[in-house]
Amino acid sequence: MRKVTLGLVGGGTVGGGVYQAIKKNGALMGSRLGVQLTIAKIAVRKLKKARAVKMPASILTSNWRDVVDDPAIEVVVELMGGVKLAREVVRAALENGKSVVTANKALLAAHGEELFQIAGKYGVNLYYEASVAGGIPIIKVLREALIGNRISSIYGILNGTCNYILTRMSREPIEFNAVLKQAQELGYAEAEPSLDVDGFDAAHKTGILASLAYGFWVDQHDVHVEGIRGLSRLDIGFADQLGYVIKLLGVIKQDPEKPRRSGQGFQPIQASVYPALIPKSHVLANINGVFNAVFVRGDIVGDTLYCGHGAGQDATASAVLSDIGDAALDLKWETSNRIPPFVPHERSGAVRPMDEVVSRYYVRLNVMDKPGVFARISAILADAGIGISSIIQPEGHGGRVVPVILMIYDAANKRMGDALKTIAKLDAVKGKPVMIRVEQFDPNE
Ligand SMILES: NC(=O)c1ccc[n+]([C@@H]2O[C@H](COP(=O)([O-])OP(=O)(O)OC[C@H]3O[C@@H](n4cnc5c(N)ncnc54)[C@H](OP(=O)(O)O)[C@@H]3O)[C@@H](O)[C@H]2O)c1
Incomplete structure (x- = not known):
């Protein structure tokens, strides 16, 4: 032997x-x-x-x-x-x-x-x-088992600490800082939690998965990162009422349908990490506690899911x-070439700047409860070419200032961010608007 x-x-x-x-x-x-x-x-x-x-x-x-x-x-x-x-x-x-x-x-x-x-x-x-x-043997899946597929999207719950915190916040009346403290006591979170809760650990992993799936090494600085520190139970509760859960996701996508950039033979990919609303009916919504999961969509295999312990x-x-x-x-x-762990095969590979990435959104505004406010908000969004799919004023929040939830159709991130900055300047809008992306996992995405 x-x-x-x-x-x-x-x-x-x-x-x-x-x-x-x-x-x-x-x-x-x-x-x-x-x-x-x-x-x-x-x-x-x-x-x-x-x-x-x-x-x-x-x-x-x-x-x-x-x-x-x-x-x-x-x-x-x-x-x-x-x-x-x-x-x-x-x-x-x-x-x-x-x-x-x-x-x-x-x-x-x-x-x-x-x-x-x-x-x-x-x-x-x-x-x-x-x-x-x-x-979870996800590297081997991408480099061997799915080698015959073009990957259209990968969504990963890639950080057990964040998933544990979000799971607790969705089940108990407890805010982020309190769960984080308990997670640290239980050894689920580091004493210095930033790498995990600010999304950087998930971003490192997202960059590696994106590189492997698309054949060019993704610069970690090109991976857009948002963590979970800013999330409140209020939004987790509203998301729940609307049929969603909130997870920190690594999101990697390539849209094969859109026209290719001139001179480039490669459609830029999205590579980002952010908290996202996902429908309760989706399998990823049921990955709880410290578990990790990766959902991969290939053009031949279809949808696949890999789940297990992400650390330990x-x-x-x-x-x-x-x-x-x-x-x-x-x-x-006596070979180093059976299936090399990383094969750079996409010379014109590029990551799409986050400003250009198109998403759907959940937006929560705190607004003065008086006539005409909705009209002004709708006008700002309409001027920016942004469509509202629904407006919800949750019950049980009486007072001068009330929360209003807007569900927004596909819009580019910069356009959405700019519109929210304008909305935030309205006298009737109090505090900073909350914006969380919504992932629907549409089959033709
Ligand atoms: N822990 C997990 O669940 C997990 C999961 C996935 C990936 N990882 C990755 O796995 C790696 C190791 O993590 P870990 O949790 O095992 O870390 P760890 O428990 O801190 O172990 C690090 C080991 O490296 C040794 N070491 C540090 N500096 C050294 C040096 N200059 N020369 C020789 N040895 C040195 C340490 O020696 P002493 O024992 O003498 O201190 C220790 O044995 C990290 O890259 C981490 O991101 C960890």
């Missing part, structure tokens, strides 16, 4: 999970693949640290170079996190002719393009299944093992 020797850089939550999983199922996996897997070294920061997962002292090192420069190690598994040093580690491993497995979405979002180029130059591979949606020791380790299996098969068959 072909022996495959692995080295891990990082032995924390995921690294410990990978060590444990290989101990438990490494022989089974090896017999399925026809290889014998061994972990030769694990680099950690502090050798003396007490660890929930026990690892033999003989294979621990505090110098990552011991892993990356060891000629016996053929596959390096980067599970240290962070960007700067992780980039150095991954580069060094690739340049030493070793394939790399990583779970590091922040690293890929920032330096993916460069690292894939280096991997190609040295004839090795960079695998990243665990970087998006933890245990075992789920993430499972994804890393899948990549280790691929890297091991490359070595067994």
Whole structure:
């Protein structure tokens, strides 16, 4: 049997999970693949640290170079996190002719393009299944199972912390800050929650999925990001009355019908993260708590849904093992080209600026309850060419200032934003208008 020797850089939550999983199922996996897997070294920061997962002292090192420069190690598994040093580690491993497995979405979002180029130059591979949606094998789905499809849209619930917070807010009379505090106490949210609740983590994953689906590396700065900090229970409640739930979604779309930009052979894609109203009847509306899910629409397969644990020791380790299996098969068959993890095939790929992206909207205004106000608001929207599909004045909100909900037909984001700025200036409109996009998952979208 072909022996495959692995080295891990990082032995924390995921690294410990990978060590444990290989101990438990490494022989089974090896017999399925026809290889014998061994972990030769694990680099950690502090050798003396007490660890929930026990690892033999003989294979621990505090110098990552011991892993990356060891000629016996053929596959390096980067599970240290962070960007700067992780980039150095991954580069060094690739340049030493070793394939790399990583779970590091922040690293890929920032330096993916460069690292894939280096991997190609040295004839090795960079695998990243665990970087998006933890245990859900969505990378493998896009790069293998759906390889014969043009992808028209991907909608992902990609951050378990946000989904947990929104699920709690939709079920209990509790506001964002209170749930966040409880989520931190339960270990579902980091002490510094910004990466999650402000949408950046989901944006990293959205960029990776978009790159894979459309064949050009999406610059993370081109992914429009809005988080969930500004959401209130009031809007979650109104959405519920209207038949919707609110989820933080990674949204990736390409409209194949619209005319192509002149001189470009590629229709720009939407790549964005924002809270969105989704109909309760849609499967994604029922993905709750810390679960993640990815809904992919392909032109041949139709609609597909993938759901599971988006993080956590075992789920993430499972994804890393899948990549280790691929890297091991490359070595067994002496190829780096079975199905490369990322193939840049769309030279004129581009992300559509958010201002130009067309969406539907839920808008809540706080307005003085007096005649003529609706007429003025409708006129501003009509002048901007924006259509209202319904106006709802929810009952039970008596007083001088009342909430009014407008459901808006398709309109470009800039046009909608500008119209709301004008509306906000009306004397009768109090406070900042709330605007949340609505996703309907129309079959012809
Ligand atoms: N946790 C999850 O559920 C999850 C899910 C999906 C993806 N990921 C990704 O997986 C990666 C690892 O996350 P994690 O949660 O396992 O992090 P973690 O628990 O903080 O573990 C990081 C590991 O890296 C080691 N390390 C840090 N700096 C090092 C250095 N300079 N040299 C050698 N070792 C060093 C640490 O050593 P010590 O143990 O000595 O501190 C620790 O073992 C991240 O990129 C993360 O985004 C995590």
